Amino acid sequence: MKQLSVNNLLGIEDLSLEDIELIFSFADSFSEVLKRPIKKVPTLRDITVANLFFEPSTRTRISFEIAEKRLSADVLNFSASTSSLTKGESLIDTAKNILSMKVDMLVLRHPFPGAAKFLSRHVSSVIINAGDGSHEHPTQALLDAYSIKKKFGTVKGLNVLIIGDIKHSRVAISNIICLKKLGANVKVCGPSTLIPKFLSEMGVEVSYNLNESLKWCDVANILRIQFERQNINFFPSNREYSMQFGINFDNIKNIGKNLVFMHPGPINRGVEVTSDIIDSDNSIVLDQVENGVSVRMAILYLLASKIKS
């Protein structure tokens, strides 16, 4: 019998290797549940979860909502644009008001780095970080690593390349931390203006040569350019970025091995990757989405188990 070492999921940084393996083992069980004719279990029937999304989201919000519903939790969806935030209400006041209606868990997406940690200091409910600015996106990293594990049987010793806008990507940061904890070799590749300087301290190799990096890797995780977090131009044009760092069939035809392609979405087809790559048999983009539900069910289940009845 085991238990997670944390009471909230604020970032991958807080998780031990044992925590990650525990989440993966429960994700395996929930993957089986999701293949049953009736894909619902009654476990969280006395738990209420509020999804607080202060930023737009398609996959993450729907994935959390379906995971919560498959576990029989009561679900509240909160969208910043239609709330009293527009009248000037603060994050803490919003959360406290929602929690006073007997909500047990908060799933928070917020544009400010550290928002989930900040809120965890002011409220007593369980908090799951669904992305805080350019800081962390722990559930995405867990589902990415879980998808790699399902594809290869292990993450340890694999060469994983992360390509694109590393500077503004919470997915990249969380992926790097998670993959390193699981024993993968991680390299990043992108324009020098979009690679933060602190990466070498994280034990990550940096490359500016896409074709050489592709030859090195087993898995290529392709990220989109986060234009919404950029207030200056980090490269001259989309076309130039695509020519230098976009992945197309020409990049891989002479590599001599089958690479696995991943993308956390949303995909800008024709910019960071072409359709012939991302729709190919080597792409596990839709497996990532499917696995996301099992992984989020595992996280919700394990954190809810710590709320005493």
Place this chain on the structure above:
Amino acid sequence: MLEQRKEILNSKHLNLTIRRLSSQVIENHVSEIDKSVIIGLQPRGTALSEMIHRNIERETKKEMKIGYLDTTFFRDDFRRRKDVLIPNETKINFSLEGLNVILVDDVLFTGRSVRSALDALVSFGRPNSVELLVLIDRRFSREIPIEPTYVGKSIDVIDDERVLVKLDDKKKCVILLNKNS
């Protein structure tokens, strides 16, 4: 600390009991073995379910479906334990719609595991009927009104005692352990 108190069934008796249980299932299901299925409850009912299943197939010379069911996510003690229970594998690769299910577990105690199993079963379709086969029935310990259809041996045991069923190849037996020893 658990210590053996006494042997309830020795290897010879255990084999005879399992053969008798298999024969009783055949007696009730012989006309429609193809519509009957053995479901072993994880974790401790699976070994017994495999033995019963093997006996039935050997005796009737017909194939019979078998599956394993884990009930962790259907239990009623979630958030009431210090640690989370680690689920075991559920392996039911067919629909239970219209089938006659024989649930198999080693020991029937409070009845709560069987209640959760009855809830979990319907995730795989609506069975025509559900029967319960247990090797050991701890009488007078029920917390939920559930009774077995097939019983290997009924015993009277106080709460501080634990029944251990050993079905591995080295030594097959059922023993009673005293928790306070």
